[in-house]
Amino acid sequence: MQNTHVPLPRKNPKELGISASSVIGFLESLKARQIETHSFMLLRNGQVAAEGWWNPYAPELPHMLFSLSKSFTSTAIGMAVHEGILTLDDPVISFFPEELPEEISDHLAAMQIRHLLMMGTGHDQDTMDALHSAEDGNWVKAFLNEPVVHEPGTHFLYNTGATYMLSAILQKATGQNLLEFLGPRLFEPLGTQHPTWETCPRGIHTGGFGLNVTTEDIAKFGQLYLQKGMWQDKRLIEESWIIEATSKQISNGDGGDSDWAQGYGYQFWQCRHHAYRGDGAFGQFCIVLPEQDAVIAMTSGTNDLQGVLNCVWDHLLDAFLPDSLAGEEEIEQEKRLSDYLKSLRLDPPHHNGESVREDEISGVTYMLDTNEFGIESLRLDFQADEALLTIRNSKKEEKLRLGRQRWLPGQSDAFNREDGRAASSFTWISADEVLITIQGIETPFRLNEHIVLKDGAIELKQNINVSFGPTESEPIVGKAL
Structure with missing residues (x-):
């Protein structure tokens, strides 16, 4: 049939x-x-x-x-x-x-x-x-x-x-x-x-x-x-x-x-x-x-x-x-x-469209301390109305486009689905903190990644909207390469 x-x-x-x-x-x-x-x-x-x-x-x-x-x-x-x-x-x-x-x-x-x-x-x-x-x-x-x-x-x-x-x-x-x-x-x-x-x-x-x-x-x-x-x-x-x-x-x-x-x-x-x-x-x-x-x-x-x-x-x-x-x-x-x-929609988070420190971290690779997610490094490259997030682990490198306070379609392994469809965005919560949001649009999951800028370093904190286990992770420290 x-x-x-x-x-x-x-x-x-x-x-x-x-x-x-x-x-x-x-x-x-x-x-x-x-x-x-x-x-x-x-x-x-x-x-x-x-x-x-x-x-x-x-x-x-x-x-x-x-x-x-x-x-x-x-x-x-x-x-x-x-x-x-x-x-x-x-x-x-x-x-x-x-x-x-x-x-x-x-x-x-x-x-x-x-x-x-x-x-x-x-x-x-x-x-x-x-x-x-x-x-x-x-x-x-x-x-x-x-x-x-x-x-x-x-x-x-x-x-x-x-x-x-x-x-x-x-x-x-x-x-x-x-x-x-x-x-x-x-x-x-x-x-x-x-x-x-x-x-x-x-x-x-x-x-x-x-x-x-x-x-x-x-x-x-x-x-x-x-x-x-x-x-x-x-x-x-x-x-x-x-x-x-x-x-x-x-x-x-x-x-x-x-x-x-x-x-x-x-x-x-x-x-x-x-x-x-x-x-x-x-x-x-x-x-x-x-x-x-x-x-x-x-x-x-x-x-x-x-x-x-x-x-x-x-x-x-x-x-x-x-x-x-x-x-x-x-x-x-x-x-x-x-x-x-x-009119139904899920709006991405909206705080501040930009930060005075954006140019400071754009293009910088940060090596992360050993963590439960196996993430070795991350990098953000900012452009006019979007950013490119690059994450590397021991197996592969993943690149994800982020809309500036708007969704951009893409694919992500973030929810244990290889190349799963996602919509992603970023916004600045303050001059020192950027929030990245990844919505797995074949799943119920939404991952929030808070990146807090330190002197020559970052602190990464992740939380997820729903989970069978903890919804928040321990902070991960990363240092500029």
Whole structure:
């Protein structure tokens, strides 16, 4: 099947019975909560009612999904089950006889594919640290050697290593990795072009993270689930699987106001208001609202994931009306929404356009003290309306153009993505401090580099907007060469 991108159909919000003022209220509430949003698509009845990208993010760019990848891995397992390749009752250990520990505990022996899917493996901590620490790069063996404390199926623990094992099982059973397996079955029918997926050291897709697709691809995926597996009059996923995967399979809390305590399906979270979702770190969302016949796809750079969902429930639930809307007021609000969406942007930092010390450091190479990032030297060359940043480490030299208080497009390895797309700028916070900002526009990440001028030296301080670890680094001293 030829993979041709066919965009989702578009309609005005009022034609789909969506209140434009409620959508504006939703976007304003995200802004008020200081939730940094990068893209947003709202679908109803299978058609796009509203969409926006915060420049320099753009519709054609893929985005890191993080744990939203898990829902795609679950889909692959569902397809394999209905093709008779796997069953949910298959023991995990049956696929890897050569990787088993010397002693197989009763709990490990009882672990089935369904337990991996529902995050009920019986572990008492996420296994990913053990997988990453495996010196031989054998993540399967590392997983199977972790103690299984609880009886599988009785204890929920969010366990990204479990999703990796789903990927490894699929590859062992089919001889195909996730991308190869899902290509003709999911990605090509949906028109998803050039999806990529990270791999473990042994070439197995990571499963629980690492998929990169566009926001519209996320929206299509959600719409496919909303349509119970049908796409353009063809069945891609069995309806029975959709129902099972998106229903509560295990308890993960006592409900309440938390959307992380409503129950868990097969790599899908249960939500309040009878919705369900796939989600990923820092605000990557695919939210399906069956009662409203709606899908919300979002990418973000925030740690306030519950805040995003609260904004959805507070503003968008009331936006869906049973019939199309009419009247002068609604036409005016729709025009306002259209203008609002066109104006979305992330502004680079603005302080001072220049410094009296700019000529003093322009073209000077600074050798840096040994540091955790492996940066050996840096240099800034200033021009009229931009600067060139040159960074050297032990492996390569990277050059990055910086706009003077404006974004310039480029490519950077700053976010562990070789030649990843970025937008970069600089501004002077004071005469002695320049701020360099690098926005990874395929990622949620924004790196700020503060360079403070000393006598014949510099001090480099870095911070990042969101991270799994510390967001600020220790200062690094550099001396003029």
